[in-house]
Amino acid sequence: KAGVTQTPRYLIKTRGQQVTLSCSPISGHRSVSWYQQTPGQGLQFLFEYFSETQRNKGNFPGRFSGRQFSNSRSEMNVSTLELGDSALYLCASSSGTSGGRTDTQYFGPGTRLTVL
Amino acid sequence: SQQGEEDPQALSIQEGENATMNCSYKTSINNLQWYRQNSGRGLVHLILIRSNEREKHSGRLRVTLDTSKKSSSLLITASRAADTASYFCATYSGGSYIPTFGRGTSLIVHP
Numbered sequence: 001k002a003g004v005t006q007t008p009r010y011l012i013k014t015r016g017q018q019v020t021l022s023c024s025p026i027s028g029h030r031s032v033s034w035y036q037q038t039p040g041q042g043l044q045f046l047f048e049y050f051s052e053t054q055r056n057k058g059n060f061p062g063r064f065s066g067r068q069f070s071n072s073r074s075e076m077n078v079s080t081l082e083l084g085d086s087a088l089y090l091c092a093s094s095s096g097t098s099g100g101r102t103d104t105q106y107f108g109p110g111t112r113l114t115v116l
Numbered sequence: 117s118q119q120g121e122e123d124p125q126a127l128s129i130q131e132g133e134n135a136t137m138n139c140s141y142k143t144s145i146n147n148l149q150w151y152r153q154n155s156g157r158g159l160v161h162l163i164l165i166r167s168n169e170r171e172k173h174s175g176r177l178r179v180t181l182d183t184s185k186k187s188s189s190l191l192i193t194a195s196r197a198a199d200t201a202s203y204f205c206a207t208y209s210g211g212s213y214i215p216t217f218g219r220g221t222s223l224i225v226h227p
Contacts, residue, residue, distance in 0.1 A: 004158070043159075043204065043217035056213045090158055102147060102166075107158030 002027065004093050004108035012114045018079040021111045023091035025072050031055075031096025032074040033105065034066060037088040049074055050096045078113075086115045122205060122221040130226050135192040137221040139205030140185075146208040148188050150179060152201045153220070159204065162190075197227040 005024045013019050025032050033056075034046040045058040049068035066076045072093070078085055088110045094103035123138045139148065147166045151159040163179045165172045165188065172179045178191040192199055202220040209216065 042219050043206075045214050045216075048213070058214055088156065092159070102164060104161045104164070105159075107160070109158045110156070112156070 004091060004106050006089075006091055006108035006111050008111060009109065010112045010114075012116060013081050014116050015081055015083060017081050018077065019081060019113060021076045021078075021089055021091075021113075023074045023076070023093075023108060025074070025091075025093030026106055029093035029095055029106070030072055031094045031103065032068055032072065033092045033094075034074070034076050035090040035092065036060075037090060037110070038084075038086070043090075046076070055096075081115045083115050086113060088112050122203065122218040124221060125219065126222045126224075128224045128226065129195060131195060131197055133195055133225075135195050135199070135223055135225070137190050137203055137223070139188045139190070139218055141188075141205075141207050141209070141216075142186065143209045144183070144186075146211075148181060149206045149215070150177075150188075150190050151204045151206060151217075153204065154201045162203075192223075195223075195225045197225050199223060200225050 007022045031050045033048040035043055037043045046060055047054055047066050048056040052068045063079045068074045090107055090110045092105035092107045094105045121140050129135055145167055147164055149164045150162040152162055153159045163172055163174050165179050165181045176193045181188045202222050204217050204220045206215040206217045
């Protein structure tokens with residue numbers, strides 16, 4: 001079974017631009033979660049999508065948004081980029097059937113975003 | 117602030133030795149999960165332990181949970197160079213469906 005894939009793997013943007021990251025979950029998984037990882041704040045939960053609906057949301061500003069398509073692929077968008085948005089963005093997929101707390105999450109390799 | 121805090125922040129051992137890392141948390145939890153992350157890559161799920169469990173094993177991994185002390189430990193026995201990675205604990209507290217990760221323990225196993 002193919003694992004979780006994320007594209008692109010590396011991205012360089014400038015302040016004020018917007019960016020879209022993509023995540024393809026494991027076949028059959030209906031839940032996709034997004035995380036931001038930085039040296040200063042560690043790993044933080046952004047949001048989770050299940051069956052095209054945002055099911056859980058972390059404490060991030062509205063500049064961070066996402067969506068999920070009918071094939072469970074998900075995209076994350078960050079508008080008006082700030083220097084502090086430089087991070088490794090990870091997505092994880094799971095079956096989603098237990099509501100998220102006990103599902104095993106399978107992580108992708110991440111997208112390294114650098115904002116200049 | 118982080119719900120889970122790993123201790124120590126860094127650990128350096130020789131191959132064959134055991135590695136123990138700890139995770140402390142603040143509020144009551146539903147379950148606690150341990151993950152491994154190789155440098156700059158995605159996380160790999162290791163073990164999930166529920167709040168009503170005290171110990172779980174998986175291969176060379178042993179996880180304990182002490183809810184009275186709000187702490188968990190991950191023991192890796194007979195460590196290998198390939199175990200070199202960062203290890204994170206993640207908790208789901210109360211009725212929350214949002215995981216909170218600790219800062220991680222960076223483990224280096226010297227061959």
